[in-house]
Amino acid sequence: MNPFDADTHPGPYLVVEVLGVGDVSVPALAPGPEEPLHQAATRVIEAAAALDKRHESVLGAVQRAQRLLEGIGRGEVGRAQVSYALLRTALPEVGDALAQQDRAYSQLVESLSAYRHLLTESNSSQVTPVKTHELDDDHGAGRDDDWAVSGDRSLGALEAVEAGELRVRQSAIYGYIYLSDGTGQRPDPEVWPETVQRLVADGLLAQDTSEELYRPGQLLSLTPQGERALRDIRTATPRVSAALSRSGVAAIFGSDVGPSPAPATNPTAKSLRSR
Numbered sequence: 001m002n003p004f005d006a007d008t009h010p011g012p013y014l015v016v017e018v019l020g021v022g023d024v025s026v027p028a029l030a031p032g033p034e035e036p037l038h039q040a041a042t043r044v045i046e047a048a049a050a051l052d053k054r055h056e057s058v059l060g061a062v063q064r065a066q067r068l069l070e071g072i073g074r075g076e077v078g079r080a081q082v083s084y085a086l087l088r089t090a091l092p093e094v095g096d097a098l099a100q101q102d103r104a105y106s107q108l109v110e111s112l113s114a115y116r117h118l119l120t121e122s123n124s125s126q127v128t129p130v131k132t133h134e135l136d137d138d139h140g141a142g143r144d145d146d147w148a149v150s151g152d153r154s155l156g157a158l159e160a161v162e163a164g165e166l167r168v169r170q171s172a173i174y175g176y177i178y179l180s181d182g183t184g185q186r187p188d189p190e191v192w193p194e195t196v197q198r199l200v201a202d203g204l205l206a207q208d209t210s211e212e213l214y215r216p217g218q219l220l221s222l223t224p225q226g227e228r229a230l231r232d233i234r235t236a237t238p239r240v241s242a243a244l245s246r247s248g249v250a251a252i253f254g255s256d257v258g259p260s261p262a263p264a265t266n267p268t269a270k271s272l273r274s275r
Contacts, residue, residue: 010055011048011108017171017178018112020190024048029115034122040115047108054101061097065090109176116192120147148194154204157195158222158230160187161205167217168196168207180217196220204229 004013012024029041068087165182177193199205204226208219
């Protein structure tokens with residue numbers, strides 16, 4: 001459950017909703033020494049604080065205008081208790097505060113996207129990525145959103161859709177996109193909206209746009225191409241494990257599966273070179 005109230009602290013609230021973290025701080029988002037990730041985490045926290053500040057400005061401007069409007073509603077204009085000049089000043093102030101809040105929200109969304117991009121790149125340096133274009137040569141490689149489908153994110157998203165009732169939803173408060181399962185909660189394990197958007201663009205998922213984004217959300221389903229891709233990813237792992245076992249590489253990485261004895265005419269080194 002989100003510990004922050006969207007009505008009072010929209011910045012930290014959005015960080016928790018998008019990243020699924022419990023602690024909104026730079027050390028929590030960037031515990032390692034990676035400098036780019038630390039900088040991205042700092043921008044996220046600063047942008048969240050800026051959104052909170054702009055939100056307070058909006059509330060102040062609205063409250064001042066509301067007091068003036070309440071006086072008019074009571075018919076107090078004729079007794080000069082409310083000035084039209086003050087009202088003409090108050091209403092543009094509300095509009096300006098809302099515009100600044102909107103810019104602060106956009107900056108926070110951009111910083112969150114950049115942070116997740118760098119986080120994925122950091123994880124991908126240790127895990128071999130599995131991208132959707134590796135499953136379908138019709139899509140070009142090296143796209144800007146490859147980070148969204150790196151590692152096991154494609155598999156996780158496809159399996160979550162296969163499980164049923166995964167929906168794309170939009171926050172009625174700030175308009176950000178998120179995913180919910182059949183119980184209305186965030187899917188566990190987490191599925192990123194960017195991953196789903198990429199898989200929809202690649203034709204692996206279908207999104208029911210005839211339904212409302214706010215409620216109940218747009219249902220996702222596997223396309224025939226997505227079903228084939230899911231089967232390919234699932235069968236690829238056993239094939240890789242078997243290949244490693246035959247070559248003896250599994251033993252090097254501490255696998256529980258011992259390597260099969262190699263015949264004298266086919267040593268391990270030759271087997272590795274031939275692959």
